[in-house]
Amino acid sequence: MSHSGAEHRAATPAWSVWAMQGVAFAFLGVMVVIPLLVILQDGLREGLMEFWRQLNLPAARHALQLTLWTSALVAVINAVMGLLIAYVLVRYQFTGKTLLNAMVDLPLAIPTLVTGVMLVVLYGPQQPLGAWLIERFGLKVIFAPPGIVIALLFVTLPFVVRAVQPVLKELDVVQENAAATLGARRWTIFRRVVLPALRLPALSGALLSFSRAVGEFGAIVIVAGNIPMFSQTAAVYVFGEVESENRLGASVVSLALVAISFGLMNLIEWVSRRAGKGRV
Amino acid sequence: MSIMLEGLTKRYAGLPVVNNLSLEIGAGEFFVLLGSSGSGKTTVLNMIAGLTSLDQGRILLHDRDVTRLSTQDRRVGFVFQNYGLFQYMNVAENIEFGLKIRKTPRKVRRARRDELLELVGLVGLGDRMPRQLSGGQQQRVALARALALKPDVLLLDEPLGALDAKIRIDLRRSLKRIHRELGVSAILVTHDQEEAFDLADRIGVMSFGRLIEVGTPEDLYQRPQTEFVASFLGTANLLLGQATPQGVQLGTQKFPLANQEDQSASDGRVQVLFRPEDVALAPEAEALGSPALSQGRVIETGFIGTAQRLRLETQPLPNVRPISPAPAYGNRNILIDVTRPPDQARQFPLEKGDSVWIGLRSVHALSHPGLSFLLVTDGSPRSRAGVALAGQIARHAHARMTVLACERKPHALDAYLEEARKELGSGLTALEVHRSQKPIEEAVRVEIESRPLDLIILAVKRRGDMDLAEELLNLGEHHLLFVPAEQPLPRHALICLKAGEPGKDDVLFAGRLLRHLGAEATLLCVLSETENPELDEQQANRFLEGGRESLSLLGVNSDTQLSEGPALDTLLTGIRNPEVDLVVMGAPLPRPGRPATLEGVVGQLLQKTQDKAFLIVRSHYLQKPYSRQ
Secondary structure (H helix, E strand, O other): OHHHHHHHOOOOOHHHHHHHHHHHHHHHHHHHHHHHHHHHHHHOOOOHHHHHHHHOOHHHHHHHHHHHHHHHHHHHHHHHHHHHHHHHHHHOOOOOHHHHHHHHHHHHHOOHHHHHHHHHHHHOOOOHHHHHHHHHHOOOOOOOHHHHHHHHHHHHHHHHHHHHHHHHHHOOHHHHHHHHHOOOOHHHHHHHHHHHHHHHHHHHHHHHHHHHHHHOOHHHHHHOOOOOOOOOOHHHHHHHHHHOOOHHHHHHHHHHHHHHHHHHHHHHHHHHHHHHHHHO | OOEEEEEEEEEEOOEEEEEEEEEEEOOOOEEEEEOOOOOOHHHHHHHHHOOOOOOEEEEEEOOEEOOOOOHHHOOEEEEOOOOOOOOOOOHHHHHHHHHHHOOOOHHHHHHHHHHHHHHOOOOOOOOOOHHHOOHHHHHHHHHHHHHOOOOOEEEEEOOOOOOOHHHHHHHHHHHHHHHHHHOOEEEEEEOOHHHHHHHOOEEEEEEOOEEEEEEOHHHHHHOOOOHHHHHHOOOOEEEEEEEEOOEEEEOOEEEOEOOHHHOOOOOOEEEEEEOHHHEEEEOOHHHHOOOEEEEEEEEEEEEOOOOEEEEEEEOOOOOOEEEEOOOOOOOOOEEEEEEEOHHHHHHOOOOOOOEEEEEEOOEEEOOOOOOEEEEEEOOOHHHHHHHHHHHHHHHHHOOEEEEEEOOOOHHHHHHHHHHHHHHHHOOOOEEEEEEOOOOHHHHHHHHHHHOOOOEEEEEOHHHHOHHHHHHHHOOOOOEEEEOOOOOOOOOEEEEEEOOOOOOHHHHHHHHHHHHHHOOEEEEEEEEOOOOOOOOOHHHHHHHHHHHHHHHHHOOOOEEEEEEEOOHHHHHHHHHOOOOOOEEEEEEEOOEOOEOOOOOOHHHHHHHHOOOOEEEEEEEOOOOOOOOOO
16 A cells, blocks of 8 residues: 555655655654663663573562463453454344443543552452452452453453454355355354454454553552562563662563563564455 | 245334235246335345344245244245355355255265356366455355255345346346256346346336236236336336227227226226337328327437337327326426337438327226325425325325425425425326415315326315315315324324214225335224114124225224214224324215215314324215214
8 A cells, every 4th residue: 555655646855755754763763762772771781691580580480471371361351252242233233232332442441540449449358249259259359360360351352342343344244144044053154154254353353452461550550469479460560670679670571571562563463464365 | 836925014113115015936936026226125035035024924935834934944045136155165165055054975065066066157166265256156156055955945136236237148047047957936136127027937016115016027018007017117108098998098099908808898097008119100190000199299319229219299189198208397298209120210210300190009008097196285394294294105105196385485385395306206106296376275176177186185284274174175086184293104093984884985095095004003983872873883893894804905904993982082082092193084075065074073083183194085985974063
């Protein structure tokens, strides 16, 4: 697209093109590239050995592992539930549909700190629901990994839904009707006809929610507390290290988070390119 | 019968999109449902396949009642306009899909798939993905896929609609051949006449949810029964003439009818059809070789490949009214469309402006007279509601409608009429707009003198004006419908019967209207000491039952209600039922020395029922109105 766009543009004086490109690059450089370079330099300033040691400190390692497995779990749950919600929103007519649709975006609008507070009020050990969960199932939610998962599910809810919804809308009902006339039951239709078209969008939505979950701080710091080796995620760990003036430890784990995000970004890009191709 | 549809009805938001449709299709028959878009034909197909639920009716496929079965269990093959191929499966997987679901062994599946690929002419393309195929090829795959399970019936929803002209004809030929080879009963839906004529054993013409006529292509083209079908299929010259025992009189000349035997010796007016190719042209009347209609003038010539097309104009003929082609506005001349084979065009060349004699080789009388409505408006808010309601009724009833605008300053009226014309324009058989500065009574009198009317729809501010209503009733034998300020399309009518009288006309005309609207009715009869002291309950019940029977013959569902008490109060209670949105009452016809009057119950009810539509049906049987209370 960028190609054809450039070809059809009216001629502009060369100097004004350079000026515009210069401003764009300078802005990106100041805002993105320089901070990234700085953290790269800062994290590696004591050498690779020290970098590795800091990364392998028990608290740091646990925080990273906790972050990765909770985020992965959240991505998987989102993939399934997001598909379901999107399907219900697109394929069925019911009262309150507009409301439900608007509610999907709500988590994006609510400050994540507020999300944390809401969950503490709901699941806190002194609250009826929280107390009941502990008493009945021995399940501690707040200040524990389940709280992290619930908080992450809340803030990443929209991603899969919004990735799948437009594709599903475009997907002709005719295919589903055709399958029905050929004797396919609802589940078969979903599995054989609808799902193949949604696989890539759902994957790209799940990866997006994974990458969002890895960086989440506000909700988790309230819900999970800051208990090293138990409920401390990587982001909260970085915050703690900054507070206790261990800048190196903060930079090292930050660098790890940047690397994860960067890898994910590329993966998402690749997946959506393939999804785009598949639909033509 | 391999497909039987009984009284299928489907409503969306109260409007019937399929209205009491019944149809039988024989084994191996290729049936085509023909209609313009929005006529409900695709909905019928979806109902047969179970993709759309029905509100009323029954569907039998090979004597198996499938009305309540799911799509999956109906064993229908369905071909969609936009192919609907599974995008993530290749051609072979698409075709085998149904077999695979039924766990057919792989070997059998493959054999069947190869057989089908050969049948639709796609051998060797099994590995292609749908997006690698052209539209025509995709539709062939869809056809193979639909046939894979050897369905009981094949349903085709505009299968050629999305294709280019040339590919369409190719695929049409294939479709014909495949149908012949397999002998499966098929219903094809299309808006393309040529396609329908080419493929169909029989055609059903649909309009606004109703099946208007069913017949072989030749029957429907040469011998249609309704004005709608006559003008919908091909080009039609339609005139309103005078029926005589020898045929039909058009101007001074009598023409024998091609269908004399089914012309039930009526002496009234009759609609006459002749096709452009049935018109003979000659320089002298004697050289026509067929009865002469009149002399005319060529006003348009054209060439359509296989024939020459001419439009002629003749002077008005006495007692003849042109219907189609519609006469030019403000011009009373009759227009006639003619086509001639090229050799005739060479032998007797004609140019624009030439004078020529017009003869008719064959004329056909329509057995259905068609209704004629007059909508009286004055541009008030009530008349706006009236336009909407009258338009709906006229569309569904295929009535010719005249809008008469009265009692307004010409300037305001023009803007209003423009709006009304826009709203009414689509789907009406014929629409004329007249305006008058005269009072309503006078203006309507002028209209009635020019032709008989079946129904006057009164949508004016002066609704409560009983003198006006009485005067209108005295102008002729038409029925009279009063429109309220706001009117949804009537769904439930209350037909108030005066027991002891046959009441046949009220029920029949109301039934005809209700059928067009897809509405239901309650028949209400009042047992009253003062009204009908001699009537007993048993008689009244028999009488109500008779009314219900007549309505059900017309396809209108109804229930009956017998109440006791003073007529006015009892009827008012019935009318105030919120479900009722149309009140029907009978009124006698005017007689010499005894003008129609609205004194008594009808008038009182009319005055007290300003918020609902009120239909006064004229009855030949009703000797006296409800007495004064």
